[in-house]
Amino acid sequence: MSRVVFSMGSNLGDREAALLAAVRAVGPEAVSDVYETAPWGGDDEQPAYYNIAVIADDPARSPHDWLALGQRLEAESGRVRDPERPYGPRTLDVDLIAVWDEHGPVRSDEPRLLLPHPLAHLRAFVLVPWFAVDRDAELPGKGRVRDLLRDETVAADARALRRLHPIWSRHHE
Numbered sequence: 001m002s003r004v005v006f007s008m009g010s011n012l013g014d015r016e017a018a019l020l021a022a023v024r025a026v027g028p029e030a031v032s033d034v035y036e037t038a039p040w041g042g043d044d045e046q047p048a049y050y051n052i053a054v055i056a057d058d059p060a061r062s063p064h065d066w067l068a069l070g071q072r073l074e075a076e077s078g079r080v081r082d083p084e085r086p087y088g089p090r091t092l093d094v095d096l097i098a099v100w101d102e103h104g105p106v107r108s109d110e111p112r113l114l115l116p117h118p119l120a121h122l123r124a125f126v127l128v129p130w131f132a133v134d135r136d137a138e139l140p141g142k143g144r145v146r147d148l149l150r151d152e153t154v155a156a157d158a159r160a161l162r163r164l165h166p167i168w169s170r171h172h173e
């Protein structure tokens with residue numbers, strides 16, 4: 001068993017098309033609506049992001065398989081990395097927020113795959129879409145997403161997000 005929560009984002013090119021292609025490739029169990037979000041992390045000179053949360057469940061996939069899939073999708077979207085702008089604009093970003101296997105939450109300290117994602121609890125653009133598809137969501141080691149959203153800074157960011165529209169429905173499957 002391997003259940004994963006992804007945060008996906010895009011702020012370059014056709015944002016919706018990039019996210020939709022990624023969702024399709026993952027084979028999702030649940031997909032949030034699209035949220036328009038201001039750039040997080042201090043690099044403000046870039047377009048607004050579209051962000052979604054995606055939950056997937058595939059007994060055949062390991063955490064590294066999920067990571068490899070995410071990285072392949074980023075490359076296929078035409079993503080180019082600018083080493084001078086770690087939080088710069090991108091056609092597609094696929095982050096693994098948390099993974100569970102048959103033993104429970106997976107923890108990893110490998111730089112290549114940090115689990116749970118070490119910054120997720122600070123990011124309204126991750127927490128709000130995730131909470132929207134799972135009211136009981138829990139970020140391992142940090143607590144319930146419901147409670148993380150009460151932090152003052154996160155709550156202020158959350159109020160500034162704009163929920164736009166669904167991106168996924170049965171007819172896409």
Ligand SMILES: Nc1ncnc2c1ncn2[C@@H]1O[C@H](COP(=O)(O)OP(=O)(O)OP(=O)(O)O)[C@@H](O)[C@H]1O
Nearest residue numbers: 086087093094095096097111112113114115117119
């Ligand atoms: N949980 C994770 N999900 C996705 N990538 C991860 C994770 N943990 C570590 N990485 C590594 O992070 C590296 C940098 O990824 P990337 O440039 O997309 O970071 P970022 O998305 O800009 O920043 P952030 O990790 O803060 O969201 C990748 O090489 C990947 O192997």
Ligand SMILES: Nc1nc2c(c(=O)[nH]1)N=C(CO)CN2
Nearest residue numbers: 009037038039040049087125
């Ligand atoms: N709003 C928003 N800001 C970001 C995002 C993102 O997906 N959405 N991704 C980042 C790097 O992971 C850095 N900043």
